[in-house]
Amino acid sequence: MTQRILEPGQIEQLAAHAIPRIRLPDRAQLFARRAARLRALAETSPIGDYLQLCAVVAEAQHAALADFPAMLPSATQIETVQAHRMPPIPAADGARAKPWRDAFATICAAVAQAPRLPAAATQLAARLRNAGRDELEVLADLVLGARGGEVDAAAAPFVMAALQVNWVALSSRFVADQVRSLDVPGLCPLCGSLPVASLVAAHAPYAGHRYLHCTLCACEWHMVRVQCSQCSASGKDIAYRSLKAIAANDTAADVSAVRAETCEHCHSYRKIFYQEKDPAVEPVADDLASIALDLLLAEEGYARASGNPLLWQPAD
Ligand SMILES: [Zn+2]
Ligand SMILES: [Zn+2]
Known part of the structure; x- marks a missing residue:
């Protein structure tokens, strides 16, 4: 019986070919980058005022995150939950720490x-800044879908x-490396939320791979390209649209950094951003x-x- 032994160098080669499944947000960069991108996009956008407002919000998020206490579940709790293919920091069960209300006050004060x-x-921000604890917890439950009722669209962002x-x-x-995938490929493996959009990365070791970007925790998880992130249909059901290609009536030669991935099976779409075409693309900012x-x-x-976290759109 022959035994296959990897030659030196082959292990490294194999590792290089493995697709990294998860990309986690960088606390020092995420909201600062988003704010800068929103400001840049606001320059030429018909909704420039709204993007400027969101930039102020993102800057305040950056400031609030700097001294935000992180109360992670224990390693044993995380392991147990992941063993059951459940998200370890679920959005829907109210696993939020009290300081989120301090972050809310910081954001409202900045605006x-x-x-x-x-x-x-x-x-509106001045009014919300003085909202009481109970009112805020109800708002949070509504926004996260943890309780039924009407969401105040102006307060939601x-x-x-x-x-x-x-x-x-x-x-x-x-x-x-320790984050396990869920059984539902379209849900964030950490918090179970829907993605806001997806991004095709340009830099090693992620280059050429597509990642869905979580609307809540900003975790990014790999999903093969040319597949609907909503219903998993693939192949001929999937098409790409962009404003440029539609204006030029030419979808074959689409080189836009911002496109929509449409699905003929479920008739839905999410946007997909190509870092190679524009290194500054940022899922939340560019989607907005x-x-x-x-x-x-x-x-x-x-x-x-699914919606954009900074623009509340009531479900149909
Ligand atoms: Zn998440
Ligand atoms: Zn679909």
Whole structure:
């Protein structure tokens, strides 16, 4: 019987070919990068005012995250939960620490005091800043879908922003190799939330691979390309649309950094961003700034598979 032994160098080669499944957010960078991208996109956007507001929110998130305490479950708890293919820091069971309300106050104070924002936004932030504990916990449950009822669409982005700080403080402390996938490929393996969009990475060891970006904890998980992230259909059901290609009436030579991946099976779409075409793309910021593409796809009868955390859209 022959025994196959790997030659020196082959192990490294194999490792280089393995696709990293998980990318975790960098606490020092995530919200600062998002804020910078929002400001850059605001320059030329028809919704520039809203992007400027979101940039102020992202800067406040960055500040709030810096001294946010992270209360991770114990290693044993994480192991037990992951062994059952469940997310270890689930969004829906209220696993949020009290300091999320401090993050909320920081964000509202930043918006209330920011110059050159629409008066409606600064007045709302000033009012929300004084919201009581019970009101905030109800808002958080509604935004996370943990209780039924009407969400206040104007307040929701502020609540979501504070909850993101809570969850990124947790997700960024995991070790990527130790995060196990769930049975449902379209859900975040850490918190069980839906992705806001996906990104095709340009840099090693992620280059050329597609990652879904979690709307809440910013964890990114690998999913093969040309597959619907909502219903898993693939092949001829999947197509790509961009504003440029639609305007030029030429989808064959689409080189846009921002496209929508549409699915004929479930008639939904999520956007997909190509870092190779634009190294600065950022899933939350670019998704928000490309709202014109959403309007176009809505006209064509496609439904958004999930919303943007900074723009509350009631479900159909
Ligand atoms: Zn997540
Ligand atoms: Zn689908």
